[in-house]
Amino acid sequence: MTPRSPHAAHARLLDEIGAVDCVGVEERVAKYMTRSIKKASKVWGLRMAVSMTDLTTLEGKDTPGKIESLCRKALHPHDDPAVPPVAAVCVYPSMVRHAKRWVGGSRVRVASVATAFPSGQTHYRTRLAEVRGAVADGADEVDMVINRGAFLSGDFSRVQDEIAGVVEACGAAALKVILEVSELETYDSIRAASFLAMGALRPGDFIKTSTGKTSLNATLGSNQVMIEAIRDFYLDTAVPIGMKPAGGIRTAKQSLQYLIAVKETLGDAWLTPRRYRFGATSLLNDLLRQIERERTGAYQAPYSFSEAAESY
Amino acid sequence: MPPSTTPRGRARAGLIFGDLWDFDPAPETADPKLKERYDLFIDGRFVRPRSGRYFDSINPANERKLADIALAGTADVDAAYAAAARAFRPWAATPGRERGKYLFRIARLLQDRAREFAVAETMDGGKPIRESRDFDVPMAAAHFFYHAGWADKLEYVAPGRAVAPLGVVGQVIPWNFPLLMLAWKLAPALAMGNCVVLKPAETTSITALKLAEILQDAGLPPGVANFVTGAGETGALVMGHPGAAKVAFTGSTEVGKAIMRQLAGTDRRMTMELGGKAANIVFDDAPIDQAVEGIVDGIFFNQGHVCCAGSRLLVHEPVADRVISKLKDRIRVLRVGDPLDKNTDLGAINSKAQLATIRRLVAAGVREGAVLFQPPCRLPERGFYFPPTLFTNVTQSHRIAREEIFGPVLAILTFRTVDEAIEKANNTPYGLSAGVWTDKGSRILRMSTELKAGVVWANTFNRFDPSSPFGGYKESGFGREGGRQGLLDYSRRA
Amino acid sequence: MTARAKSRIPVTKTPKVYIGGAFVRSESARTFKISGADGAFFANIPQCTRKDLRNAVEAAAKAGPGWAKRSPYNRAQILYRLAEMIEARIDELIGSLVRFGARREDAARGMSVCVDRLIHYAGWADKYEQLLGSVNPVATRHFNFTVTEPMGVVGVIAPDSPPLLGLISMVAPVIASGNTVVALASEKFPYPSILLGEMLATSDLPGGVVNLLTGLRRELVPTFATHAHIRAIYASAGAEERRALRLGAAASVKRVRFADEAGAAWLEDTAQGLDAIRGFVEFKTTWHPIGS
Structure with missing residues (x-):
């Protein structure tokens, strides 16, 4: 029986997906933080993290020049030929065509935020138009935000319908659905929103934690709840959905903890940029620093790496 | 690659927990500062046993000898009691605020040497360094710190009643949490003003004797705490x-009963913390992933060498398949092996004898028709190891559902109604702990009321704290350890 | 007095034991004779067997969950009601003690203490939890609290002196917290406990909460010791009995507590209080995460 009212849909979804205990989640992820990754396994993890990075710039002051510099770094993060290119550059829609000029034809994809990022507070038709525009400009991937207002008011079907509309507008482009976990507040809501989103997605699409524009971004806890949702959805439907934690992941050590979570929750099939991404800016330099440290045995200064924020 | 184009439906998708990203060994390298020979700690000094006899302490991870441990006989135990008796009057007369300072010091000195103690604990007992480092040693320090603060507040322990120390307390502790059990026993006894003669388990004596070094450094008056080592006879x-x-005894129910018989003709006070066969009950509305984690914590923590281990899983029929399948996936990523490796989740079984017990009971489970599941895992060639083990198709009458295995072996049963869950959970002579997993608050409180167990973990499992009283119902023992309630058990009416 | 009254033969009472809210003879049909202080035959008292004890334990176990689930306020009122019943028939109880040799003023004082003691424990029934239980400030994100629970069936073995004050002093703290009792009355002076049973029956105490046996200690103590369903023992006992009770208790890890009081010490306020209640409760600690 399909639920008829928004209220019934709300109750149905929460019943189906079950509860989450937040202390339990945080105790689980604390164990990832005690893992000790050394030597070859560390280098493997660091390189994997580089290859999973959506190198991001989402600033009002972004210029074509800055995008060019970002794209160069995305293609060749480091002199070391063993360091792979990143997964994608992630930019505002107006910068898609500039980015496409530099990375088009390479393995690096162009991702564009859209749908009135980061708040999503504009008309649905405008949001759809923005998606179509970004795709027309050559975006390979679109990062959308969900309608948190609709979600929090319990209008789940509206949230899902909007996502379905964006999926259609994406055409061949992959879609990443940003839940903006800090505004959903509870792990129960994060789990519910994950399932809502996945219900409208295609294999190879992603769910994503945050815009990076609010006070609280990705955490190992929200990552855990979302990858458990992905796992449960996959085991039920055989549809593999990707995951992208974004914002707040600045150190190589953090990224390895996220990868350990992936390894132990979703398994080896998700240890690939096709199914797992990091939305990050400064993370890349720390990854490179640690890779270089492993190669040379010496700790590295931040200013040896381009675009480093910490330059003194 | 998984069938990404499969149409939505009941397709069978599986997860791959392989070796795409294998972790390199990450051994803890801190120096445990072991001595070749450990003597008895009596009257504030390390003394050789009168008999001159020593026994070997073995590292269960590789079967190598760690040290010689003194074997205490009658004369040594007499000497320890005599020293404690001499120390008692001045110690009891020491103002509580001053007694407390010694305990605070012990807590601090233990924190200073935490890593060294963790490594020693892991080498001596086989538990993963992650646990000795993050649980055993800090929790032991916390017990000293907590009870230190009680020493000058004893008039608040029991309302309407002035309390006084008892005298000399004899304590025997087990091998599963050697240092922590010592702290559980020593700290409240000393805070109350008692003196102690304590015997660690014969396979795990080293951290007690290392702690004796700390007692010396702390300036604890000689004789207040005495440690004699040896086996059952001691x-x-x-x-x-x-x-x-x-x-005060912590150990098996069998030995506890023997002690009760041994002391039947005396008016000796007793605290008994004995065995368990805890039910961990999962309802269909539980937070399933956290429940699975709690089940794992419940039975695989410290290789299942835990008296309050959640060794019986009672799972609500509607979610049984889901829980069991998630549990299997979860234990596929448990890392079994070198206890000193920082990534090890299950270390070594404490002794050859315990490994034999586990094997015997697992064989009984198979023989009685239960279905065994063990994830593929490569165990080290030397040392005592046992893989994480699940049994399904278990009934109440199976030996694996009734006897304490004290190993990483979980017996899984199902239930249909709340009453059935309660009845199955309570259908055991034990009553140490229980777990309940449900999202419904009123059900938690009902279960907590109905379960005959001294500790009920609701939506969590195997959590401990110095302020939290711990101890059993029924044949799991009597008396409490921890909190105000535990402290009172070391006192008499003044 | 009329001639009829002068020649009338009094109707004597057949003493019966109080088990499961009913008055019964021993299943064995055995009795032992008791005489008054004047040496004259008084009555045949049931000489209960271990089977009677077993039946009493069954009755106590059956009554246990219901009694434990009563609200503390309700248990308090029932204990108070019991005091009322005794106060109303206090002369009869005093008389029963005097008949078997007690001095009247001692008996009267003892019975006043009995009534006062019941009221003391009636008042405790809804208070001890706040003093014995606790909320524990653990370091992790959990709400952690300790509450008490009754142990279950408690075996009480009463002293000979004072027979009734001893029995009531031992039973009251045990039932105040929701335990049920199987008690063995004084072997020497069993009759007052038979009267007490009659008062229990007319109080609001549910049947089976207190079961009163009479009989020979040497016959019954071993069964008290070894019956595994008796979860705790509260006994006034000599050295040999203590040893036997402890030995038997070991088999099922039974809790054993002995009454230290003897003789006149039972009259004192020190013979009552929170300690006696604490001796017959289990502590249960519950953990729950705090979050979301």
Whole structure:
């Protein structure tokens, strides 16, 4: 029986997906933080993290020049030929065509935020138009935000319908659905929103934690709840959905903890940029620093790496 | 690659937990600062046993000898009690605020040497370094710190009643949490103003004797705490000594009963913390992933060498398949092996004898028709190891559902109604702990009321704290350890 | 007095034991004779067997969950009601003690203490939890609290002196917290406990909460010791009995507590209080995460 009212849909979804205990989640992820990754396994993890990075710039002051510099770094993060290119550059829609000029034809994809990022507070038709525009400009991937207002008011079907509309507008482009976990507040809501989103997605699409524009971004806890949702959805439907934690992941050590979570929750099939991404800016330099440290045995200064924020 | 184009439906998708990203060994390298020979700690000094006899302490991870441990006989136990008796009056007369300072110091000195103690604990007992480092040692320090603060507040322990120390307390502790059990026993006894003669388990004596070094550094008056080492015979001497005003024992129910019989003709006070066969009950509305984690914590923590281990999983039929399948996936990523490796989740079984017990009971489970599941895992060639083990198709009458295995072996049963869950959970002579997993608050409180167990973990499992009383119902023992309630058990009415 | 009254033969009472809210003879049909202080035959008292004890334990176990689930306020009122019943028939109880040799003023004082003691424990029934239980400030994100629970069936073995004050002093703290009792009355002076049973029956105490047996200690103590369903023992006992009770208790890890009081010490306020209640409760600690 399909639920008829928004209220019934709300109750149905929460019943189906079950509860989450937040202390339990945080105790689980604390164990990832005690893992000790050394030597070859560390280098493997660091390189994997580089290859999973959506190198991001989402600033009002972004210029074509800055995008060019970002794209160069995305293609060749480091002199070391063993360091792979990143997964994608992630930019505002107006910068898609500039980015496409530099990375088009390479393995690096162009991702564009859209749908009135980061708040999503504009008309649905405008949001759809923005998606179509970004795709027309050559975006390979679109990062959308969900309608948190609709979600929090319990209008789940509206949230899902909007996502379905964006999926259609994406055409061949992959879609990443940003839940903006800090505004959903509870792990129960994060789990519910994950399932809502996945219900409208295609294999190879992603769910994503945050815009990076609010006070609280990705955490190992929200990552855990979302990858458990992905796992449960996959085991039920055989549809593999990707995951992208974004914002707040600045150190190589953090990224390895996220990868350990992936390894132990979703398994080896998700240890690939096709199914797992990091939305990050400064993370890349720390990854490179640690890779270089492993190669040379010496700790590295931040200013040896381009675009480093910490330059003194 | 998984069938990404499969149409939505009941397709069978599986997860791959392989070796795409294998972790390199990450051994903890801190120096445990072991001595080649450990003597008895009596009257504030390390002394050789009168018999001159020593026994080997073995590292269960590789079967190598770690040290010689003194074997205490009658004369040594007498000497320990005599030293404690001499120390008692001045110690009891020491103002509480001053007694407390010694305990605070012990807590601090233990924190200073935490890593060294963790490594020693892991080498001696086989538990993963992650646990000795993050649980055993810090929790032991916390017990000293907590009880230190009680020493000058004893008039608040029991309302309407002035309390006084008992005298010399004899204590025997097990091998599963050697340092922590010592702290559980020593800290409240000393805070109350008692003196102690304590015997660690014979396979895990080293951290007690390392702690004796800390007692010396802390300047604890000689004789206040005395440690005698040895096996069961020494334990019987400590428990049966006429100089003891009270005995406190943690160990098996069988030995606990033997001590009760041994002391039947005396008016000796007793605290008994004995075995368990805890039910961990999962309802269909539980937070399933956290429940699975709690089940794992419940039975695989410390290789299942935990008296309050959640060794019986009672799972609500509607979610049984889901829980069991998630549990299997979860234990596929448990890492079994070198306890000193920082990534090890299950270390070594404490002794050859315990490994034999586990094997015997697992064989009984298979023979009685239960279905065994063990994830593929490569165990080290030397040392005592056992893989994480699940049994399904288990009934109440199976031996694996009734007897304490004290190993990483979970017996899984199902239930249909709340009453059935309660009945199955309570259908055991034990009553130490229980777990309940449900999202419904009123059901938690009902279960907590109905379950005959001294500790009920609701939506969590195997959590401990110095302020939280711990101890059993029924044949799991009597008396409490921890909190105000535990402290009172080391006192008499003034 | 009329001639009829002068020649009338009094109707004597057949003493019966109080088990499961009913008055019964021993299943064995055995009795032992008791005489008054004047040496004259008084009555045949049931000489209960271990089977009677077993039946009493069954009755106590059956009554246990219901009694434990009563609200503390309700248990308090029932204990108070019991005091009322005794106060109303206090002369009869005093008389029963005097008949078997007690001095009247001693008996009267003892019975006043009995009534006062019941009221003391009636008042405790809804208070001890706040003093014995606790909320524990653990370091992790959990709400952690300790509450008490009754142990279950408690075996009480009463002293000979004072027979009734001893029995009531031992039973009251045990039932105040929701335990049920199987008690063995004084072997020497069993009759007052038979009267007490009659008062229990007319109080609001549910049947089976207190079961009163009479009989020979040497016959019954071993069964008290070894019956595994008796979860705790509260006994006034000599050295040999203590040893036997402890030995038997070991088989099922039974809790054993002995009454230290003897003789006149039972009259004192020190013979009552929170300690006696604490001796017959289990502590249960519950953990729950705090979050979301």
